[in-house]
Amino acid sequence: MVRTRHGFSTIFWIIIVVIVFVIAIYYYQVGKSAVEEAAMYVPLKRQDQQTKDLQKLSGSDEVSDIESDLNSTNFDSLDEGLSEVDQALVNF
Numbered sequence: 001m002v003r004t005r006h007g008f009s010t011i012f013w014i015i016i017v018v019i020v021f022v023i024a025i026y027y028y029q030v031g032k033s034a035v036e037e038a039a040m041y042v043p044l045k046r047q048d049q050q051t052k053d054l055q056k057l058s059g060s061d062e063v064s065d066i067e068s069d070l071n072s073t074n075f076d077s078l079d080e081g082l083s084e085v086d087q088a089l090v091n092f
Contacts (some may be wrong), residue, residue, distance in 0.1 A: 024033045 008016045054073065057073070060066070
């Protein structure tokens with residue numbers, strides 16, 4: 001009788017380990033697909049000339065340097081891509 005109980009205990013623990021293993025694989029696959037799905041929505045970095053120019057601004061906090069940066073910055077085409085953003089939001 002002791003022998004039967006020991007065999008049952010071994011089978012019980014094997015089943016528990018298999019269930020835990022299956023659950024771990026499931027959650028790994030769900031997490032992996034969630035990361036891949038989130039990666040689809042990462043915006044692409046497009047750098048135009050204005051972005052490159054803005055990155056060249058000085059890091060100084062002196063008034064003369066700030067004034068020089070403002071005078072050299074072209075704000076005329078700042079809203080150039082706004083229509084594309086509006087259209088994307090409408091389609092969203």
